[in-house]
Amino acid sequence: MTENFVVAETVSGLLEAEIIRGMLEAQEIEVVLSHEAATTIYGFGVGRLARVEILVPEEVLGEAQQCLEDYRSGRLVDEIEDEDQG
Template identity: 45%
Template sequence: MACNKSSKTGEWIILVIPKNPMEAEIIKGKLESEGIPVFLKKEAIGRIYGISMDGLGEIKVLVPENLVEKARGIL
């Protein structure tokens, strides 16, 4: 799954959609500790109202395309 975010490493790919914000932050921290850049794409309404149900508040963990396999191996 490609995303509109791009970087020096190319396209960013959705690695996982965690169940809640805490899980997203844990995944982000683990990957960053292994040297993998991470972008958390957060759905706007959920951020405003702090809810996460039926897609509201959904967070997508994205990593550079060239590091997807390494990131999957870490998780």
């Protein structure tokens, strides 16, 4: 079966994309990053070169978007801290 990947989010910069990839993969969501090769070769990106698309399988897009919303609002961090304390 070939999975159909769709864009869950577009961010500015590979560092932020890698952080989000780690968060989604911790939730067992497969992630592929799509970005300009020049960003990797030269180690920096400006404008359109800095854009990184975060792609996930279409069937888990809703779950990925909910994780991203929780991450952006701080809810995901609170849940992790509560688990560590309990």
